Amino acid sequence: MAFGKGHHLHLVDGSAFIFRAYHALPPLTRKSDGLPVGAVSGFVNMVWKMIEDNKGPDAPTHAAVVFDKGSHTFRNDLYDLYKANREEMPEDLRPQIPLTREATRAFNLACLEQEGFEADDIIATLARQAREAGGRVTIISSDKDLMQLVGGGVEMLDAMKNLRIDSEGVEQKFGVGPDRVVDVQALAGDSVDNVPGAPGIGIKTAAMLINEYGSLDELLERAEEIKQPKRRQTLIEHAEQIRLSKQLVQLDDHMPLDYGLDTLEVKDPDPEALLEFLTKMEFRTIVRRVSETLGVEAPTIVETSDTPAAPDEPEMPESKPFDLEAYEVVRDAEALQVWIDRIRDRGYVAVDTETTDLNEMRALLVGISLSVEAGQACYVPLMHRDENAGGLFDGDSLAGGQMDRDLALSMLREVFEDDSILKIGQNMKYDAKIFASVGIDIAPIEDTMLMSYAMHGGLHGHGMDTLAERYLGHKPMPIKELIGSGKSQITFDRVPVDKAAKYAAEDADITLRLWQTFRPGLHRARVTTVYETLERPLVPVLAAMERNGVKVDRDTLSRMSSAFAQKMAALEAEIHELAGESFNVGSPKQLGEILFDRMGFEGGKKGKTGAWSTPADVLEDLATTHDLPARVLDWRQLSKLKSTYTDSLQEHIHPETGRVHTSYSIAGANTGRLASTDPNLQNIPVRTEEGRRIRGAFVPEEGNVLVSLDYSQIELRILAHVAGIDALKEAFRDGLDIHAATASEMFGVPLDEMTPEVRRQAKAINFGVIYGISGFGLARNLRIPRGEAQGFIDRYFERFPGIKDYMDATVKFAKVEGFVQTLFGRKIHTPEINAKGPGAGFARRAAINAPIQGTAADVIRRAMIRMPDAIEGMPAKMLLQVHDELLFEVRADAADALIERAREVMEGASLPAVHLSVPLIVEAGQGQNWADAH
């Protein structure tokens, strides 16, 4: 039947339905296996309600559900920042997307989507066609972007509020008729979609201007006539940006479509197909309702034994015991295919890789374990060596009974790179890097370690052993049983396959069970957003940075090592001479005996073990009166630089890449900071001239430069914001030297009369505040009497009373709730806060510091997560993060462009989630090595 006069087309904004369903509903999982289906369930209910509500005389004759497809549209080509501030799609929503398509078809509704276009464009095109054919259209959506389509037989319907929107409704919302909505939107911009518009002009002003001038074109043409000088200037200066904005908001109603309106005719749902889908999803209520309405018998949904924990129950599930004998060894393609089918059926899989090395850059893939259901897991051995062939010549031959590695990987690739299948791992960054090394880009992912970090940060570690014991009541098989320890340790590929399989499959099994346990907990603890925006998206970003590595010049380090060794030998001789005897300068115990027992110096302290303690500050005091401690300090500095940096860094240069590849632990630091290990590249010297030379060994490849961008005073800025200190905020807004400003405020010294000494004291106090200041700590840091330090603190609190209030409030919150929070919702638990004794002081200061340090950590995490997209296409790589600094390597001619782009991302990183009342400022530098890039 050809669409025409008297016909009525319903166009449903399907993507909006999905997001509404996802965010409005608690996380629902399919009972039998834990598959996330909350959004599907909500979607199905909304579609069903829509169908029921629209029966009767005005029922649609034609209908379609329209979806967005892909994230890149022609609008991104017009403006690369379009929708750039959108948070990533939550990963537990991703596998539900194909299911909503399936649901639509199960309802016998046309399901439309097209690559490169938004759902809105398809809707616009169909609405135009229907109107031109003389029919009526109802758009089921509340999206204001669609309001431009209203009029001439087109209406909108907000299905949630059951509200019809016609031309009049649009005029109420925008102050202009539907035909001028685009003009108003172009002027006002849209923060949600990141449409720039004209700065300082909102919907109200935009509507007024359009009404006055009739149209946007007219307005821009006659902008000179505008009376308000500022507004006139804005419109003239931003005319291009406004025209671009119009292009962005203007829907394309002439899309090429492969189907006509005629094909969208409404058909009744086929009860069998619909109920089959709903039964598969295990939606009991809707199955019953649909059956009743359609007058058919409801199919039964099989009850399964492993019921997930109810919301208030503890997180320990009553689960199947672990049975190592039940695990399967996959030895051929047929067996692997069976597992792949099971995975596709489920939509998710727990994965674990076994390798030859804990360091991903050296590690070779040995085998892969998979699990799709608690208690059921398999191991796919790939590169195990023949344990019996330990001889001189056949020691490297492969053990029998293993699949061809390349075949197995090509089969698994289809699953690991499939957008609709969730891959669950414990510390997925490790596995992602291993897979990257064999050319597999694993996504989307879920990480049980990071789920635990988001939920239990501060309570305990997040390694698999800890989590399995705490939350599954199960102690995993220790790896030592397989590979031994110490000198006789072997690599995993030497472990017999059958033994290896039990260990490996158990890990996948545990990971799957942890995921099932943690999933509901994440929402209950209200940290889903933290996990989804600050933890999980960081995994691929860090994996890429670590694989990039940073080039380190071996010769520079080697020359420095030799020079240090010579100087140390000379100092050592001098020290022995001064001491009158030979001893190990590197032994604090022996040094203490020389200094305090034999030479009779005062001021030494003994440690827990009764040995003398000789930290640098004590030696510094002694150095004022004697040469020996001074020489020891020099020796220690060189010793540190040599062993920790110039020597050890050389050993970390990767033989193939010639670069140093650190590893970041995401869940290591309690506050949300990253930690760098193996080697630690977050503590490369910078404070002394001698040490700073080590940074000179960090270099770019030929034709490139290193670019460093760092947040200026980010923690103090955050403090000013969270504690609401107006004086500090103003100082930051005015771009003042914050330590000098603090000193001026405290001591009444005018800024232009500030002395370095007074500024230094204020600086120490500023840092002290962030650390949960104490008179003792400040006194020690500034080397002043304790009473004087306390006086400073009292004066500071007097000048900035908000700080004290903030500290007290934070501690009180921690005592009541057991945790503190960052501005982005990260929780840091404080289990010791109510303890008695000295521990209470530590916990108190940690609780004060955590929200500040943690918020800063969250900010740079957000910047890092956005960075790959922001610098896409530029000849630049992000290499390192050092808490408030990001280091890039970029082709020399693109350095300035990179700085501009990266700075924009970093300075705007808190948005749109948090609007700080102080600006975030990023300082940038570039050079031929890391020292010069500062």
Add this chain to the structure above:
DNA sequence: GTACTCACG
């Protein structure tokens, strides 16, 4: 394996 020391933010 623990303690001490010291490099960074």
Add this chain to the structure above:
DNA sequence: GACGTACGTGAGTACG
């Protein structure tokens, strides 16, 4: 009134 303290990390060395 005494006690013991700046916050967060990782790594190398000595020593038991």
